[in-house]
Amino acid sequence: MGELALSARGVQMEYRERQTTDRLLAIENIDLDVEEGSFVSLLGPSGCGKSTFLKIVNGLLLATAGQITVRSTGKGRENAMVFQDAALFPWYSVLDNVAYGLVCGGVSRREARKRAAPYIDLVGLGGFSDKYPYQLSGGMQQRANLARALTVDPPILLMDEPFASLDAQTRELMQAELLRIWNATRKTVVFVTHQIDEAVYLSDRVVVMAARPGRIVADVKIELPRPRELDVKRTPEFAGYEERIWSLIQQPRPAGAATA
C-alpha cells in the first residue's frame, strides 16, 4: 500500500429545493481512499453525484457534511480540474488558456506562458499555441483543457467526464493519449465517467456509484497489465470486468434508498 493522496470520510451533499423546500440528497455518506499515483474512476449513471463529489474535492462546492483529507505537498495547488465541456475561454489563445491555471495561482502571465509551453507539447498541441478555441476540434480543446490542469503541476488530477462530448473514435484516441500522459507525469487521477469501457481501460480501480441518493456500491480493482494498448479492450479479461461492473450497476436498489 502506497500513501494516500486523498481520503474522504462521510461526505454528504444535500440540496434544498427552492420552491418545495424538499431536501435532496445528492451524495450520501461517501468514504473513499485514493492511493498516491493511482488512477481511480468514479463510474455511475447521471444523478449519482459523481461530478458533485469531484467538485467538492476541488473546492468548487462545499459539502454539507463529512471530511476530505488531501496529502499536501506544501507547494502549489493540491488538485486541478479538467472540466467536462472544453471550458476554455474563447477570448484567449491556446497558450493563454493553458497558462491560466498558473495565473490564478498568482504567477505572472509571462512566466505562466513559459511554463505552459512544454505541457502544450506534452498533450500533442505543439504548433497550436496561438490558435483560438474555435479553431480547434473537440478533441484538441480537451487536450488544452488537460494541459491547463497539468501546468499547475498538482499531485491530484480531477477529471470530470472530459471525453463525454467527443465522438467515439476521438474518445478512444484520447483515452490512449491520457494513459500515455499519465504514464509520463504519474499523477494521482480521479476520473469521473458513465462509460464502463472507459473506466476499465483507464483505471487501477473502478468505484461504482448509484443514484438517489448518490452512494458507492462497489469498488473493483482492475488488474490488467500496464502499459495498456487500446486492443486490451478486445481481450476476454477486459470483457469480464465490463460484465462484472455492468451487473453491479444493474443490481436492484436496496430497500429504503429512495429520497426522503
Added chain:
Amino acid sequence: MTRLFPPYSTAERIFYGVVSFVVVIAAWEAAVQSGVLARSLLSQPSRIWAVALVDSGSGVLWRHMWVSFQEFWIGFAVSLVIGIPLGLAIGWLPKVDHSFSGLLAGLNATPNVALIPLIVFIWGLGLESKVVVVFLSAFFAVMVTTYTGVRAVARRHLDITRSFGGSGWLAFRTVALPSSVPFMISGTRIGAGRALVGVVSAEILAANAGLGFYISASATFLDTARAMLGIILFGAIGLVMGELIRMVEKRFSAWRPDIH
C-alpha cells in the same frame, strides 16, 4: 459557426448600397419633375444639392455641423466613460446593484424628451444643455447593455477561475470583462443612435445653433430644401458612425468568427 448566407465582400456591400441609393434619388427627382410629388413638400434632390453648395460655400453648414458634432461627441464620450464602468460595477458587485438599480430604472423609465425643458432652464440654450441631453440619451443604453453583459457571463467560465484558486478581481478582469466586450460594443452602437436622437431633439426644441436648429429654422421659413438637407446629413452621419463602430467591433472580437 455555420453561415446561412454566404459572406459578402465589402465591395459588394458598398455596390448594392450605392445602387439602391441612386435609384431612390433618381425616382425622387423624376417624381418632382413630372409633377407627381409637389416640390413644396419634400423639395427635390437637385435643389437640395444646390442649397448644399451655397451653404457649405458660405460656411453656414459647417458651423452648424461643428456645433452638433461637439454636442454629440462630448455627451456621448461622457456617457461611455460613466456608463461602461457603472454597468460593470452594478453587474459585478451586488451591493452596488442594490444601491443604484432602483434609482437608475426610474430615471431610465422617464422619456428623455420630458427632461429637455428643465435641462434648458438649468443649463441654457448653448452647448451645455445639449451635452446633458445627449449624455442622458446614450447613457442608459450603454450602462444597461454593459450590465446585461456582466450578468450573462457563463457560470462555467467563472468556475474555471474559482477552480484554480483565482481571486474575484482576477475573475472580473479575465472573465467578466472580456466576455462582456460584445455587449459593451452593442451598448456603444445603441448609445450612439440614441445620442444622435438626443442631439436632434434638443436642437429642434431649444437651440440657437446646430444641425437640428438648421432643420427647424429652415422648416419654419418653409425652406424644405434646407430642412431636407439637414435631415439627409443626419442620416449620413448615422451611417458613418455605424460603420465606424462595426470596425471597432471587428477589431475587438478576433475570437468571435461569426462577426464580419
